[in-house]
Amino acid sequence: MLKAILFDLDGTLVNSEDYYMKSMVKIAKSLGADAKESDFHICIGKDMDETYRIFEDFVKKPKDTWIKQYNDYFSKVDPINFKELLFDDVIDTLKGIKEKGIKVGICSMSPTSYIEKCVKECGFDEYVDYYISGETCKNNKPAPDIYLKALNDLNLKADEALVVEDATTGLLSAKTAGIKVVARDDSRFNVDQSLAFKVFKDLRKLLTII
Numbered sequence: 001m002l003k004a005i006l007f008d009l010d011g012t013l014v015n016s017e018d019y020y021m022k023s024m025v026k027i028a029k030s031l032g033a034d035a036k037e038s039d040f041h042i043c044i045g046k047d048m049d050e051t052y053r054i055f056e057d058f059v060k061k062p063k064d065t066w067i068k069q070y071n072d073y074f075s076k077v078d079p080i081n082f083k084e085l086l087f088d089d090v091i092d093t094l095k096g097i098k099e100k101g102i103k104v105g106i107c108s109m110s111p112t113s114y115i116e117k118c119v120k121e122c123g124f125d126e127y128v129d130y131y132i133s134g135e136t137c138k139n140n141k142p143a144p145d146i147y148l149k150a151l152n153d154l155n156l157k158a159d160e161a162l163v164v165e166d167a168t169t170g171l172l173s174a175k176t177a178g179i180k181v182v183a184r185d186d187s188r189f190n191v192d193q194s195l196a197f198k199v200f201k202d203l204r205k206l207l208t209i210i
């Protein structure tokens with residue numbers, strides 16, 4: 001019996017991947033690099049350390065020469081607006097899940113403060129029962145740690161949960177934890193979603209299989 005649905009955040013509930021791709025292009029160009037969005041598709045599903053490494057390799061400059069400019073862009077120049085980036089199918093989906101008596105969780109590699117800000121700005125408070133950040137786990141996605149911890153915290157067996165992801169790393173994390181996983185269609189970024197048993201363009205369709 002399904003007792004909880006665990007959602008990834010970036011690219012699954014909010015269209016932040018698109019925002020980050022466009023932002024990284026602007027930052028790279030300001031550093032003199034000839035960049036396009038597809039250059040950074042490889043960052044999708046990666047944690048910040050790996051993203052920094054990829055960006056550093058691309059701009060071919062040492063991190064200490066651009067890290068302040070990079071962080072200032074996201075914190076001061078164009079800070080993320082979660083409400084504007086919220087996928088239009090999310091509230092209906094979360095509401096439908098709660099009406100079925102199923103718990104809702106968020107399992108994200110982003111910092112706890114980032115998750116809390118998103119939940120507050122998007123008005124998820126009344127729907128989300130649980131959230132966890134990868135920063136609290138020893139190993140981040142694609143390792144299964146975050147989903148295994150969520151199962152333990154919620155006192156669930158793997159077959160009592162369902163995961164909704166978008167990136168290959170997240171799909172692998174859920175699959176390795178033994179949890180059935182579906183995906184939000186991410187064909188824009190050419191992401192391998194073959195580990196998902198269903199891929200949805202509209203998450204409201206998720207309500208038809210639970």
